[in-house]
Amino acid sequence: MLKASAQQQNNLLTLQQCLDIAIKNNLQVKETGLTASTDSIGYLQAKENMLPTLNGLAERNLNQGRGINPITNTYVNQSLTTDEYGLNAGVNLFNGLAYQNAVKQTRLAYQAGKMDFQSAKDQVTLNVITNYLLVLDNEELLNSTESQLAVANEQVERSKILESQGANKAASDLYDLKGSLAGSQVAVVNAQNSVTSAMVSLFQLMNMPYNKDVTLQPLNAQDLAGDYGINPDQVYQTALQQLAAIKAVTLRRESAEKGVKQAKGYLFPTLALTGGVNTYYSSAGQKATFVDSTSVPTGTYINSPTGKQQVYGTQANYNYQNINYINQLRGNYSTYVGLTLTIPIFNNRVKKNAVALAKITLLNNEYIEDNTKTQLQQNVEQAFYNMTAAYNKYQALKDQVAAYSESFRISKIRYDSGVLTSVDYIIAKDHMDAANLSLISARYDYFIYSKILDYYQGKLSFQAN
Numbered sequence: 001m002l003k004a005s006a007q008q009q010n011n012l013l014t015l016q017q018c019l020d021i022a023i024k025n026n027l028q029v030k031e032t033g034l035t036a037s038t039d040s041i042g043y044l045q046a047k048e049n050m051l052p053t054l055n056g057l058a059e060r061n062l063n064q065g066r067g068i069n070p071i072t073n074t075y076v077n078q079s080l081t082t083d084e085y086g087l088n089a090g091v092n093l094f095n096g097l098a099y100q101n102a103v104k105q106t107r108l109a110y111q112a113g114k115m116d117f118q119s120a121k122d123q124v125t126l127n128v129i130t131n132y133l134l135v136l137d138n139e140e141l142l143n144s145t146e147s148q149l150a151v152a153n154e155q156v157e158r159s160k161i162l163e164s165q166g167a168n169k170a171a172s173d174l175y176d177l178k179g180s181l182a183g184s185q186v187a188v189v190n191a192q193n194s195v196t197s198a199m200v201s202l203f204q205l206m207n208m209p210y211n212k213d214v215t216l217q218p219l220n221a222q223d224l225a226g227d228y229g230i231n232p233d234q235v236y237q238t239a240l241q242q243l244a245a246i247k248a249v250t251l252r253r254e255s256a257e258k259g260v261k262q263a264k265g266y267l268f269p270t271l272a273l274t275g276g277v278n279t280y281y282s283s284a285g286q287k288a289t290f291v292d293s294t295s296v297p298t299g300t301y302i303n304s305p306t307g308k309q310q311v312y313g314t315q316a317n318y319n320y321q322n323i324n325y326i327n328q329l330r331g332n333y334s335t336y337v338g339l340t341l342t343i344p345i346f347n348n349r350v351k352k353n354a355v356a357l358a359k360i361t362l363l364n365n366e367y368i369e370d371n372t373k374t375q376l377q378q379n380v381e382q383a384f385y386n387m388t389a390a391y392n393k394y395q396a397l398k399d400q401v402a403a404y405s406e407s408f409r410i411s412k413i414r415y416d417s418g419v420l421t422s423v424d425y426i427i428a429k430d431h432m433d434a435a436n437l438s439l440i441s442a443r444y445d446y447f448i449y450s451k452i453l454d455y456y457q458g459k460l461s462f463q464a465n
Contacts, residue, residue, distance in 0.1 A: 098265025387449035
């Protein structure tokens with residue numbers, strides 16, 4: 001007995017457990033979570049774009065034949081190996097505030113992404129709550145039809161005894177009651193199918209295989225407040241402040257506004273500061289050491305009284321030695337710093353078209369925001385009036401159930417006394433059964449729509465029975 005009780009407890013799901021499972025497993029929630037992560041990286045990159053850049057350079061070149069010796073900057077005809085190293089830095093000083101507006105744009109987009117993530121979880125929450133309540137509604141309807149079946153079965157058994165005694169009022173009494181019993185059996189089967197269908201839908205929302213052994217913890221859906229306390233416009237105004245979906249579209253619109261300013265910023269001239277250090281090595285790098293000087297003919301002649309005379313010049317003689325790698329890197333060290341002003345004149349209208357596209361994006365986001373708010377207002381009004389209609393129907397059905405219950409009580413007494421026919425008895429029973437089922441549905445309709453309104457205001461709460 002204890003084992004069976006423990007097993008039943010393990011197969012019991014609460015509403016909160018269903019919500020946790022659904023949010024964890026829902027693929028749409030996961031997708032919006034990844035989108036929010038992408039937006040956060042975009043925001044981080046926009047901020048880092050304002051930082052200075054620093055890049056290192058390491059380059060080796062092999063040259064065969066005629067080439068330039070980087071040491072002497074003269075042409076040589078030999079094999080050369082050159083290495084170059086450097087550090088280059090730069091920082092953007094001004095670009096029409098495009099970077100600053102990009103940071104604002106991506107920050108708002110990141111915030112909108114987080115709201116989209118929350119909105120996806122909210123939508124899953126609402127769907128799970130609605131389906132959870134639908135299961136409970138169908139289970140209560142099933143309980144009611146099973147009670148009706150028990151009553152019908154009891155009357156058939158009683159009618160069989162009366163039939164054997166020849167005490168039925170009409171010859172068709174037993175068969176009328178059997179027909180009613182069959183109708184009750186069909187109602188039970190239909191109710192069971194509705195429970196299973198609702199449970200399957202709930203498990204699909206949780207992205208889990210259906211388990212027929214699972215039961216749901218009942219909720220307190222008995223008390224109907226009737227007066228919700230505020231009108232639809234008040235619910236709508238609260239939803240504008242609380243609902244993540246509304247916050248998301250508003251942030252997207254604000255992000256698009258910054259996007260227009262960012263695109264316009266690139267139309268302005270840009271000013272950048274650059275600087276760096278460089279050094280290099282060449283296999284042709286040599287150091288010249290003076291040895292002596294000698295007189296050598298220059299190939300030029302002058303006329304003299306004795307004839308043409310050769311002109312001599314002084315030639316310095318040097319001893320050349322290769323400069324080692326480290327000394328070349330030290331000796332060839334250089335630095336530079338500069339300011340670059342770039343003035344956009346004509347760039348195939350790329351930047352102007354970017355501004356036009358940014359404006360279209362802004363206009364589209366404004367339409368999305370307006371449409372989302374309009375849809376929200378319509379949904380709030382529909383849920384409010386559906387709730388009101390369900391409450392009014394529930395109140396009317398309570399009176400109807402009371403009346404039909406009393407009518408059935410009297411009819412049963414008269415039927416048991418042999419005064420009433422089975423047809424009249426069945427009619428009275430059917431009226432009472434139908435009214436009871438409608439009352440259950442109306443109560444859950446009210447409960448569901450009231451919770452939808454609570455959801456719009458961010459104040460969902462439930463109590464278990």
